[in-house]
Amino acid sequence: MHAKIVLLPGDGIGPEIITQGQRVLETVAQKFGHQFDFASAMIGGCAIDETGDPLPEDTVKLCQDSAAILLGAVGGPKWDDPNAKTRPEKGLLGIRKALDLFANLRPIQCHPQLISASPLRQDIIDGTDILFVRELTGGIYFGDSGRSTTDGVESATQSMVYSVPEVERVVRIAGEAARKRRGKVTSVDKANVLEPSRLWRSVAERVMREEFPELEYEVVLVDAMAMHLLSRPRDFDVVVTGNMFGDILTDEASMLPGSLGLLPSASVGASGPGLYEPIHGSAPDIAGQNIANPLATILASAMLLRHSLELGEEATAIETAVSKVLDNGLRTRDIAAGGDAVSTTEMGEAVVNELNAA
Structure with a gap:
């Protein structure tokens, strides 16, 4: 398959986690014989700073001409003025409208390796x-x-x-x-x-x-x-x-699973490209520190393959690699429960290694 994928890193930790999502998609392309062409564009606060618009027209046109879009996160305290003429979140509403993305798909799964992270008892959430x-x-x-x-x-x-x-x-x-x-x-x-x-x-x-x-x-x-x-x-x-x-x-x-860092989502329409993203925010307090959890974005990449490119085997390969990484005990700070934590880059590298080893 030859497909064009647009990357919208956005604000805060967005660029860091999108980098890892792209690495995983590149690994899948190489392993399964596909060609993915990547293009990046601005959305959210960074777009306001650069152009005055949270969703520049160039971004819309690029997304409309793509097979799928992988989004990081938008927003942060810098743009939280309630009296501001425009806010980063307007970019999200705008891209959904421009692409007619009328349905949001959000899977909620409790990973058995992290069952203790949930605020609910195991007998209630196990198997959710x-x-x-x-x-x-x-x-x-x-x-x-x-x-x-x-x-x-x-x-x-x-x-x-x-x-x-x-x-x-x-x-x-x-x-x-x-x-x-x-x-x-x-x-x-x-x-x-x-x-x-x-x-x-x-x-x-x-x-x-x-x-x-x-x-x-x-x-x-x-x-x-x-x-x-x-x-x-x-x-x-x-x-x-x-x-x-x-x-x-x-x-x-x-x-229910205990961490926002593991949950992806998809916004899809009747036709055209879908938009895939982690459910968490831009986490500006940890931006640039290489400690954010990239797994939700990596799992969003799997949803992108399954729903927009109809590559179910490749999507399952990513999900299996994430599960194996968790089986091996690797944790970023948000799910480390006081134990040793790996960096954003190290977690992405671990998933890539599992993909290559499969």
């Missing part, structure tokens, strides 16, 4: 394997908003809006994913209170009944789901939900 499918370009985050003052009292509004096609397409993503996993879909909403959730529930049930009748399907209210994730996470396979609920629930679920 959830894929969250979050609608990404609709809902309250993209609804009309504004402020008004009446009789000296200021108020603010934000609209939650979903259309039938928006719900249909993300539920189809969840159904297709469940067919390749354990055959169960859980739809999360707040239909007892919110009208958009009532639409969501009716559309989701129709799509599942008509297009995925062989799958097990259930509906859970979002407040109950927040509790179930902490009491019985093993019961869930694929979870599909709206933008705001997905944002909150996936952050809660990210704590």
Whole structure:
């Protein structure tokens, strides 16, 4: 395969972890006989500093012409002024919109080597394997908003809006994913209170009944789901939900394995390139120190191969190499639990070595 991959290092630790992701992809290309051409572009705070825009048009055009995008992280205290005309996070929203990336895929798996890192008991989380499918370009985050003052009292509004096609397409993503996993879909909403959730529930049930009748399907209210994730996470396979609920629930679920440094994510659409990234932030407090955990970015590279390039064997090879590195006891500072820690570069090198040895 010959594919163009765009790298968006971004801010903070982004450049460090993206370097390791690229090393792993280069190793895969060499080992399996592919050619990956890499191009880098700016996004986030560094783009604001350089161009005044968190998402320059050149970055958008480069991404649109690629097979897939690997993103580091954006943001940091330098750009946190609430009165600023633009913020780094606007670049993320912009690239999702420009590429029509309407579904976020976030796997939550508890690595057996790190089971003790979880804040929950082992008997609760052991065997947890959830894929969250979050609608990404609709809902309250993209609804009309504004402020008004009446009789000296200021108020603010934000609209939650979903259309039938928006719900249909993300539920189809969840159904297709469940067919390749354990055959169960859980739809999360707040239909007892919110009208958009009532639409969501009716559309989701129709799509599942008509297009995925062989799958097990259930509906859970979002407040109950927040509790179930902490009491019985093993019961869930694929979870599909709206933008705001997905944002909150996936952050809660990210704590099940005990470290943000191990969790990748993908943002995909109906066609075109997907965007792959670790779920953690830019960690500006440790930027440039070569101590960040690159494994989430490396695992995001595996998702890139599987979902955008349809290279399942190569993706599995990366995931196996990461597992072997953890089996060998290598840990970066965030998962070392007070023991010896390796550097960002050393962890990336260890994964490359396992790939070459396989």
